[in-house]
Amino acid sequence: MRGDIKGDRMMKFSLIHKLKGIFILALAVLFTNAVVSYSNITKLCHHQQWVAENHQVKTQLTMMFSTLKDAEIAQLHYLLTNNTDALTTYVGAREQIQNQIQIFRPFTIKPHQHQQWISLLKQKVTEQQNLLQQEVTVNQQQGFAVAQQLVSSHQNKTLRLSQDIQQLIDTALTTAEIPLQQSPNILQTTLATFSLTMMVNVLLLGFVYDLLRRYLSRLQQTEIALHESENRLRAIIDAEPECIKLIARDGKLLEINASGLAIMEVENADTLIGKPIDLNILPEYRDAFAALHQSVCQGNKGSLEFELEGFKGTRRWMETHAVPLINEADGTFLHLAVTRDITRRKQAEQKIHEQAALLDVATDAILVGNIHNQILFWNKGAERLYGWKVEEALGKNILELLHQGDCRQLEEALFTVISTGEWQGELHQLTKDGKQIIVESRWTLVRDEEGKPKSILSVNTNITQKKQLEARLMRSQRLETIGTLASGIVHDLNNILAPILMSVQLLQMKLHDQQMQKLLNTLEGNVKRGANLLKQVLSFARGIEGQKTIVQVKHLLQEIEQIVQQTFPKSIICSADIADNLWYVSGDVTQLHQVLMNLVVNARDAMPDGGMLKISAENVVLASESDSYIVISIEDTGVGIPSNIQSQIFEPFFSTKAVGEGTGLGLSTAVSIINNHGGFISVESEVHKGSKFQMYLPAVVSNRMQSTAAVEMEPPTGHGEGILVVDDEAIIREITKSTLEAYNYRVLTAGDGLEAVSVYTQNQEQISLVLLDMMMPAMEGAIAIRQLKNINPDIKIIAMSGLLSAPQSTAIASMGIRAFLSKPCTAKELLQTIKTVHQHH
Numbered sequence: 033m034r035g036d037i038k039g040d041r042m043m044k045f046s047l048i049h050k051l052k053g054i055f056i057l058a059l060a061v062l063f064t065n066a067v068v069s070y071s072n073i074t075k076l077c078h079h080q081q082w083v084a085e086n087h088q089v090k091t092q093l094t095m096m097f098s099t100l101k102d103a104e105i106a107q108l109h110y111l112l113t114n115n116t117d118a119l120t121t122y123v124g125a126r127e128q129i130q131n132q133i134q135i136f137r138p139f140t141i142k143p144h145q146h147q148q149w150i151s152l153l154k155q156k157v158t159e160q161q162n163l164l165q166q167e168v169t170v171n172q173q174q175g176f177a178v179a180q181q182l183v184s185s186h187q188n189k190t191l192r193l194s195q196d197i198q199q200l201i202d203t204a205l206t207t208a209e210i211p212l213q214q215s216p217n218i219l220q221t222t223l224a225t226f227s228l229t230m231m232v233n234v235l236l237l238g239f240v241y242d243l244l245r246r247y248l249s250r251l252q253q254t255e256i257a258l259h260e261s262e263n264r265l266r267a268i269i270d271a272e273p274e275c276i277k278l279i280a281r282d283g284k285l286l287e288i289n290a291s292g293l294a295i296m297e298v299e300n301a302d303t304l305i306g307k308p309i310d311l312n313i314l315p316e317y318r319d320a321f322a323a324l325h326q327s328v329c330q331g332n333k334g335s336l337e338f339e340l341e342g343f344k345g346t347r348r349w350m351e352t353h354a355v356p357l358i359n360e361a362d363g364t365f366l367h368l369a370v371t372r373d374i375t376r377r378k379q380a381e382q383k384i385h386e387q388a389a390l391l392d393v394a395t396d397a398i399l400v401g402n403i404h405n406q407i408l409f410w411n412k413g414a415e416r417l418y419g420w421k422v423e424e425a426l427g428k429n430i431l432e433l434l435h436q437g438d439c440r441q442l443e444e445a446l447f448t449v450i451s452t453g454e455w456q457g458e459l460h461q462l463t464k465d466g467k468q469i470i471v472e473s474r475w476t477l478v479r480d481e482e483g484k485p486k487s488i489l490s491v492n493t494n495i496t497q498k499k500q501l502e503a504r505l506m507r508s509q510r511l512e513t514i515g516t517l518a519s520g521i522v523h524d525l526n527n528i529l530a531p532i533l534m535s536v537q538l539l540q541m542k543l544h545d546q547q548m549q550k551l552l553n554t555l556e557g558n559v560k561r562g563a564n565l566l567k568q569v570l571s572f573a574r575g576i577e578g579q580k581t582i583v584q585v586k587h588l589l590q591e592i593e594q595i596v597q598q599t600f601p602k603s604i605i606c607s608a609d610i611a612d613n614l615w616y617v618s619g620d621v622t623q624l625h626q627v628l629m630n631l632v633v634n635a636r637d638a639m640p641d642g643g644m645l646k647i648s649a650e651n652v653v654l655a656s657e658s659d660s661y662i663v664i665s666i667e668d669t670g671v672g673i674p675s676n677i678q679s680q681i682f683e684p685f686f687s688t689k690a691v692g693e694g695t696g697l698g699l700s701t702a703v704s705i706i707n708n709h710g711g712f713i714s715v716e717s718e719v720h721k722g723s724k725f726q727m728y729l730p731a732v733v734s735n736r737m738q739s740t741a742a743v744e745m746e747p748p749t750g751h752g753e754g755i756l757v758v759d760d761e762a763i764i765r766e767i768t769k770s771t772l773e774a775y776n777y778r779v780l781t782a783g784d785g786l787e788a789v790s791v792y793t794q795n796q797e798q799i800s801l802v803l804l805d806m807m808m809p810a811m812e813g814a815i816a817i818r819q820l821k822n823i824n825p826d827i828k829i830i831a832m833s834g835l836l837s838a839p840q841s842t843a844i845a846s847m848g849i850r851a852f853l854s855k856p857c858t859a860k861e862l863l864q865t866i867k868t869v870h871q872h873h
Contacts, residue, residue, distance in 0.1 A: 061236055068229055093201050096132045099125050100157070100197065107164045111171050111179055122168070126161060133157060153200045160193040256360045263357065275350075277309065278357070279367035281329050283322075285309050286366070295350075295373060297342035312340045314347075328354045328367045337374065349378040397471070397492040400478070403450075403485050405430045417471075417494055419464030434461045449475045450485055458495070469496045522566045523807060526834030529566075530856035531767040533559045537859040538771060563856050564622035580709075582732060583621050585662060586614045589649055592628045596636075596645065603642025611650045615662050615731035619709045624729075627702040631666040631725050634699070638670025638723065651731065660731040661711070667724040673717040681715070747860045748867040750777040754798040755866070757781045758788040758816065759805040759832070764855075768803065771859045777866075785811025789819045796824060801869060803862075805855075806833040817847050828869055832857075 103125035109118040133154050163186050171179035264278065264287065275292035279285060285304050288296075296312060298304060309325075310318050317338035324334045335353045342348070351374045356365035391398050392412040400409035410425040418425075418434065431439055441459070449455040455475040462468060471492040480486040536556045540549065589610050596606045617624075635645050646667040653660050673681060682703045706713050710730045717723035755777050757768045762783070769779040780795060782788035785808055792799055802820060806813035813831060820827050829848065834855045850869045853862065 061232065068225065092132055092135050096129060096157070097197075097201055099128050099132065100160070103129060103161070103164065107168060111167065111176065111183065114171075114176075119168070122164075126165070129157065129161060153197065156193055156197050156200065160190065160197065163190055163193070260360055275369075275371040277367075277369045277371065279309050279325065279369060281364060281366070283308050283310065283325060292371070295342065295348065295371075297344040297346060303343075312342065314339045314341060324352075324354055325367055328356050329365050331356045331365050348373050349375045397490075397494075399425075399430075399490050399492070400487050401430050401490070402487050407433070408487060414492075417463070417469070417492065418461075435459075436462060445473075445475060446488075449477050449488060453477045459492070461492075469494055470499045471495060523834035525566055526563065526855040527761050527764060529559055529563050530834075531761075531763045533563070533856045534767040534771050534859055534862075538767070538774060541774060559856065560858075561622075580618050580620050583617050583619050583624060584614075585617055585624070585649060585664065585729070586610055588621065588624060588628065589647055589664070592625070592632060593647055595629070596632055596647075600632075600636050600645075601642065604636060604639055604645055605643075606645045606647065609646065609648040613651070614649055615651050615660065615733050617662060617709070617729045618732050619729065620705075623705045624709075627705050627727065628664070628666070630699065630702050631727075635666055635668035635670065635723070638668055638672075643669035643722070652728075654728075660733050661728045662731050664727040664729070665724060666727075667722065669722040672719040672721055673715070673723055674719055675717075678715060678717060682713070747775060747863040749775045749863075750866070752776060752778060753800040753870065754778045754780065754795070756788065756792055756795075756799045756802045758783075758785070758802065758808070758813075760784055760808040761805075764805075768862070771862065772866075775859075775863055784808045785813065785816030785819070788816050789823070792820055792827075793823060801828045801830065801866060803830050803832060803866075806831050814847060817849065821848050830865060830869060 103122055106118050106122035106125055109115060110122055167179055167182050167186065170182050272289065273291050275295050276287075276289040277285060277292055278287040284306055285308075288301055288304055293299070293301060293304075296304060310321055313321055317336075317340075320336055321338060324336050327334050333353075333355050335351065337349065337351050339347060339349050350371050352369050352371040354367055354369045357368040358364075359366055388409070388411065394411065394413050395416075397414035397417040398409070398411040399407060399414050401407050407425050407428050407430055410420070410422045414425070415421055420433065425433065431442065435442065441457075445455045445457060445459075454477065455473075457473060459471050459473045460468060461471055472495045473493075474491045476489045476491075477485055478487045478489055533556065536552050536559065540552050540556075543549065543552070589608065593606060593608045596604075600606065632645065632647070639645070644667075646665070648665045648667070649662055651660065652663050682699050703713050706727055706729070711728045713728070714726045715723065716726075750772070755772055757765055757772070757779055758781075759765050759768070760783055765781045765783070769781055772779045778798070780791055780799065782791045788802070788804065789811075792802065804813050804816060808816075811819075813833075817829055817831075820829065825848075827848070828850050830851045830853060831849045832853045832855055851865050853865055
């Protein structure tokens with residue numbers, strides 16, 4: 033045995049010395065060949081350099097000769113024509129010649145170059161260029177005639193220099209051809225030497241390779257055995273403390289560590305080694321494990337969760353990570369498995385699933401996100417609220433999924449929840465389909481075992497409808513407040529307008545000058561318009577309907593067109609297309625005028641740079657209702673209305689105009705008026721192309737329809753009847769008294785309800801009618817009416833009010849009011865009402 037070992041050692045020692053000698057010999061041969069190759073390559077490089085330089089000389093000479101010719105031609109062209117382009121060409125050629133002369137300078141310092149003819153060539157070229165430059169200078173300074181004489185004097189010398197230069201160049205070109213003729217012989221000799229050297233090197237390398245191959249083959253067998261043993265030992269040690277198993281291709285266990293024995297509940301490995309590995313795996317997982325084993329033995333990695341039962345009956349959940357381990361003996365793969373016990377994790381997951389099932393029952397959206405805003409949990413309530421399925425939401429960023437725009441509120445909420453552990457507030461969020469919702473959100477911070485922030489539990493309740501109801505309630509309360517405020521203002525303003533209107537009509541009776549009548553008519557019209565505007569304000573604020581008459585819309589539209597043409601910017605071109613046979617409508621002229629003015633003003637504001645405004649009207653019969661309508665269209669070419677807000681433009685206080693440019697009440701008032709007239713409004717709009725509003729009003733169609741122009745009739749006069757005027761405004765009492773007295777009535781006055789009862793008691797036989805304001809201090813009109821009715825149940829009372837609307841019919845009947853007048857009223861309306869009450873009662 034020892035002899036064999038010693039023989040092996042001697043053999044290895046002898047082999048090493050042989051290899052060392054062969055390497056030294058090989059290095060010597062390689063060095064010799066390298067020296068020879070270097071010498072040949074150096075000679076070849078020098079020769080090639082010589083050839084290259086001669087070729088460069090040849091090229092430069094050819095270029096110089098061509099440039100000289102160009103310079104002579106350009107110079108001559110300049111002398112003959114004084115063309116600056118020819119001069120520029122000549123100067124450029126001259127500079128190029130100087131540069132080419134400089135290129136020859138390196139060649140004069142090399143011994144194998146012909147220094148003499150290069151120097152002579154430079155001298156001749158320089159002399160020729162000086163002559164040319166002298167002629168150019170004389171031409172520039174003294175003129176063409178002097179230059180022509182100089183050229184004539186230089187002609188022989190110039191010709192001689194050109195011939196000398198041509199001869200020198202031809203000589204140089206002939207000399208430059210010599211290296212090119214010698215190149216093939218030198219190259220052939222060098223290649224032959226190099227080929228011989230390479231052949232020797234190849235043979236030597238082949239011999240060395242054969243020796244090394246035989247030596248390395250012996251070493252490889254020993255290395256394979258050591259490598260296999262090392263891999264098995266390293267895998268077992270590195271995998272501690274997990275269960276490590278090495279499984280053969282046939283599924284039998286080859287090795288297992290101590291942790292694996294504990295899991296399998298056995299004392300030593302002999303119980304398991306050599307037996308099938310799947311004996312302890314529960315039957316429902318054996319097929320999956322067999323598939324994993326087959327895949328690993330084919331060189332693939334894999335993992336599997338399964339349940340096994342130890343030899344003592346304990347069940348455990350296991351997670352195995354399998355990798356192929358190459359068997360270097362035959363190139364096949366073994367199955368190396370690292371398995372860990374995950375029973376506790378499975379129990380925790382089961383508990384989480386049970387809790388998640390309970391959370392899915394909740395109607396609120398419950399979600400969990402980590403501190404980086406990534407979604408970790410998403411219940412069914414969140415799916416219903418936001419529209420995102422759980423598989424779509426998990427892992428997504430909460431800010432990107434549910435929020436957009438300014439996230440400062442979320443940053444503050446995150447800071448609060450991390451600082452205090454909880455946060456509660458309202459958030460504006462987005463659903464999957466882009467719908468905006470409002471949620472009441474409650475955040476709770478979840479910490480890990482070390483007390484560090486781990487995740488945030490959010491419970492979100494949809495309060496969108498609640499917020500909308502609150503907004504509507506606040507809007508309703510605001511409108512109610514406006515209505516209350518408007519009622520008081522309208523009452524006071526009507527009391528101011530009432531004496532003005534009656535005074536104007538008194539003046540019209542007394543002043544017959546046409547100019548004064550015209551002024552008084554204008555004043556009367558403005559007062560009536562002011563009263564009508566107050567009526568519109570109260571109509572919007574309290575829903576009071578105006579007085580409806582038969583209206584010729586055609587005349588109304590013509591008036592609107594005239595206002596537009598007179599008051600709108602000239603950059604807005606207005607056109608009208610109104611049907612000649614346009615039907616009538618039943619409505620309030622003032623309210624319809626207001627709607628049309630609102631629409632055309634909006635059209636004007638939508639065209640700040642000018643545009644087209646078209647007003648049209650026609651008769652239509654809606655097929656769906658078989659009813660007759662007239663449709664009025666207001667169409668502009670302005671900025672248009674975005675589609676996402678078209679459904680909001682009719683809401684009160686909604687405006688697309690800047691702050692201070694609109695109240696947001698115009699369109700809401702318009703749609704309210706049109707609805708009260710039994711009609712409706714539609715809108716079509718496209719951004720940057722314009723808008724078209726269409727107003728549909730029920731038509732009054734009759735062959736006997738009379739013109740709405742009323743026949744002027746004289747106001748009726750009285751027959752000396754006594755009338756008691758009751759009003760807390762002294763000016764109204766005086767104007768009303770003067771008006772009635774002018775039309776043959778006897779008038780008594782009272783400043784409030786108490787005084788009215790007293791005056792009526794004293795003059796009951798003389799008073800045939802009481803004209804009573806409903807809103808007075810000391811005693812309201814309703815109380816005064818009851819007191820008067822107690823005195824005389826058959827008393828005739830006409831109630832007046834600045835609130836524009838008559839009381840309900842039941843209230844009128846219960847109080848015994850014979851008629852009602854809205855302030856301000858005209859003298860004609862007052863007198864006609866008095867006459868009507870007297871005639872019917």
